[in-house]
Amino acid sequence: MRKEIVNIGFLGFGTVGSGAVRILQENNVEISSRLSPRLKVKTICSPNIAKRDTSWVRDEVKYTTDPNVVLNDPEIDIVVEAIGGREPALSYINQAFEQNKNVVTANKLLLAQEGINLAKLAASKKLSLAIEASVAGGIPILNAIREGIAAEKIVSLYGILNGTTNFILTEMEKSGAAFDITLAQAQRLGYAEADPTLDIEGLDARDKLAILSMFCFGRYTSLEEIPTQGITQLTPIDFVYANQARCTIKLLCMAKIVDNDLLLSVAPTMVPHNSLLAKVNGSFNAIMITGASGGQTFYYGRGAGSGPTGIAVVSDIIRIARELTNGHTSLSSTFSFQNLEKSNVTELSQPYSFSVRFTVNNHLGVVAKLASILSENNINIHSISQDKLLTDKTNLSFVTMLEPTTPQQLHKALEEIKKLDFLIQTPLAMRIEENI
Numbered sequence: 001m002r003k004e005i006v007n008i009g010f011l012g013f014g015t016v017g018s019g020a021v022r023i024l025q026e027n028n029v030e031i032s033s034r035l036s037p038r039l040k041v042k043t044i045c046s047p048n049i050a051k052r053d054t055s056w057v058r059d060e061v062k063y064t065t066d067p068n069v070v071l072n073d074p075e076i077d078i079v080v081e082a083i084g085g086r087e088p089a090l091s092y093i094n095q096a097f098e099q100n101k102n103v104v105t106a107n108k109l110l111l112a113q114e115g116i117n118l119a120k121l122a123a124s125k126k127l128s129l130a131i132e133a134s135v136a137g138g139i140p141i142l143n144a145i146r147e148g149i150a151a152e153k154i155v156s157l158y159g160i161l162n163g164t165t166n167f168i169l170t171e172m173e174k175s176g177a178a179f180d181i182t183l184a185q186a187q188r189l190g191y192a193e194a195d196p197t198l199d200i201e202g203l204d205a206r207d208k209l210a211i212l213s214m215f216c217f218g219r220y221t222s223l224e225e226i227p228t229q230g231i232t233q234l235t236p237i238d239f240v241y242a243n244q245a246r247c248t249i250k251l252l253c254m255a256k257i258v259d260n261d262l263l264l265s266v267a268p269t270m271v272p273h274n275s276l277l278a279k280v281n282g283s284f285n286a287i288m289i290t291g292a293s294g295g296q297t298f299y300y301g302r303g304a305g306s307g308p309t310g311i312a313v314v315s316d317i318i319r320i321a322r323e324l325t326n327g328h329t330s331l332s333s334t335f336s337f338q339n340l341e342k343s344n345v346t347e348l349s350q351p352y353s354f355s356v357r358f359t360v361n362n363h364l365g366v367v368a369k370l371a372s373i374l375s376e377n378n379i380n381i382h383s384i385s386q387d388k389l390l391t392d393k394t395n396l397s398f399v400t401m402l403e404p405t406t407p408q409q410l411h412k413a414l415e416e417i418k419k420l421d422f423l424i425q426t427p428l429a430m431r432i433e434e435n436i
Contacts, residue, residue: 138308
């Protein structure tokens with residue numbers, strides 16, 4: 001039976017929810033020219049809806065603080081979960097499926113943790129779980145992997161997946177300001193939350209990487225197994241040293257299959273200036289995928305915000321509405337693969353060049369002692385750099401560029417170095433990705 005109207009209910013009316021509603025209204029003419037049924041926002045649910053500015057929303061929309069009004073309404077075809085977090089979002093999505101409703105969500109944490117179970121439930125009921133907005137905001141990366149390069153055997157993925165951290169790193173490099181000052185600036189501009197932990201500790205990027213690994217390789221793992229390092233240790237001097245090596249610093253996400261295991265990593269990484277990823281600045285995101293047959297493809301755009309994320313949400317709504325018009329939904333698997341396989345996470349084991357920043361009490365024999373420990377662990381120093389403008393000669397900061405070594409060898413050497421009494425700060429080691 002052909003549907004004339006597709007009714008939509010929103011759970012949550014924050015950045016994502018309000019952005020999607022605004023796009024549905026403002027882009028109505030364009031949407032109508034691409035879609036037969038009319039999209040109608042029937043109900044918006046938010047616990048603090050009375051405090052929200054809804055003056056711009058169409059008069060036909062109803063408001064409620066009770067999620068059950070949306071979830072139990074037999075006329076609502078699509079539920080947009082725009083709450084975030086694990087609970088009550090998980091319970092609401094399960095209830096929506098039980099009530100035979102399709103779901104659109106941008107909830108990357110929930111999808112990284114429970115996406116497989118939710119996808120199975122949706123498939124069992126012949127419903128759609130649409131998740132394009134969960135990764136990289138306005139970049140249609142999930143659809144590109146699912147449809148655009150569906151025939152490709154993906155070899156590797158590298159990505160800048162968090163706009164907040166990329167903005168902070170860009171500003172630190174550009175202005176020379178300290179991390180705390182730049183974080184405060186990001187908060188004032190709305191790029192960072194009042195509690196920025198998920199962003200600056202790499203956890204948001206980790207969740208998105210977990211979702212992408214499902215799309216690229218059909219593999220999943222527990223989030224706790226993914227090696228994750230944030231950006232809080234970085235200082236302006238690190239960008240000076242990186243620039244001397246013709247590199248910049250990015251919070252880089254990496255995914256590969258190595259010996260049938262998943263190799264996943266989120267960490268501050270030195271990226272050569274001639275790489276496309278080095279040119280991704282501000283709050284933008286980018287993903288670089290290499291395939292065995294088609295080679296490299298590159299995806300770039302805004303990774304967050306009401307506009308980019310709202311576009312992704314509404315695009316998912318349009319796809320589901322098209323399917324409903326044809327009398328069925330769930331035409332393709334949520335995570336691209338028919339079945340997902342549990343995978344172990346392996347460690348980086350191939351030799352890499354590394355940059356290691358040391359901050360020490362300045363006295364004779366410091367460099368000789370560090371070099372000795374590195375040598376005992378079969379690690380050679382390529383060069384040593386020190387900023388000529390440094391005024392503090394007591395707390396000496398310098399960087400050693402190491403010849404290729406395995407992360408395991410470097411870790412062993414650094415554990416010994418951490419015991420030295422002249423060390424002021426924990427050494428900061430960064431991998432140099434020379435071939436991206």
